[in-house]
Amino acid sequence: MNIVEISKVLSNKTRVEILKWLKNPEENFPPHQDIDHFNDGVCVGYIQDKTGLSQSTISTYLNSMQNANLLIPTRHGKWTYYKRNEKVIKAYLGRLTKEL
Amino acid sequence: MNIVEISKVLSNKTRVEILKWLKNPEENFPPHQDIDHFNDGVCVGYIQDKTGLSQSTISTYLNSMQNANLLIPTRHGKWTYYKRNEKVIKAYLGRLTKEL
DNA sequence: AAAACATATCTACAATTCTCGATATATAAA
DNA sequence: TTTATATATCGAGAATTGTAGATATGTTTT
Secondary structure (H helix, E strand, O other), X not given: XXXXXXHHHHXXXXXXXXXXXXXXXXXXXXXXXXXXXXXXXXXXXXXXXHHOOOHHHHHHHXXXXXXXXXXXXXXXXXXXXXXXXXXXHHHHHHHHHHHO | OOHHHHXXXXXXXXXXXXXXXXXXXXXXXXXXXXXXXOOOOEEHXXXXXXXXXXXXXXXXXXXXXHHOOOEEEEEEOOEEEEEEOHHHHHHHHHXXXXXX
């Protein structure tokens, strides 16, 4: 858990929004056709549609968030689903609150 | 209080350390000769010495932290003292904890 | 096996940040 | 009122980030 690396992720509006959206996938994304739940999160395409940015940009963003351990990817067939890593998010908030 | 702007400040190790040092000026800095307390914080020179970075770089850092409302400057003669803006820091942590 | 599709990676350029030395400004000291 | 000191601002080059299109990879369907 790296405070500076996670803060870098949070220093971009779109990435902060992605994190927020993923708190309530049912409210923020259409239902998946192949999987009828959001247990593993949301596929890249839905996130991309919602941001309006290019596919490669979103993929890069999600990758950086995964590198900071904020997101957990799961592959289902040709889709990759991303969900929040609540443990790390909580740890980050805890350390910030304690140390800052 | 702008989450993205404050996160930008926190996305740099030196700036995070400055914020932490300013929690306990007595422990982290030598006593001031002209003012025998830290009510208004710490002067730029002491902060610069501690970081080892150039004067202009530190001045720029402090300015960006002030712009994000994380620090409050006070001029005493030819010195500028900077102290933490606890209100904003608390508000930031509160919003992050609630929204993230 | 070929075509179609979702995502990841590569390449590149624009924008921003990092960092410094030089210079300007404000204040205090001589 | 000249000089010294502390800090701020300017200008610039290096490094990093933002963002996109093109291409590669992996998976499913035909």
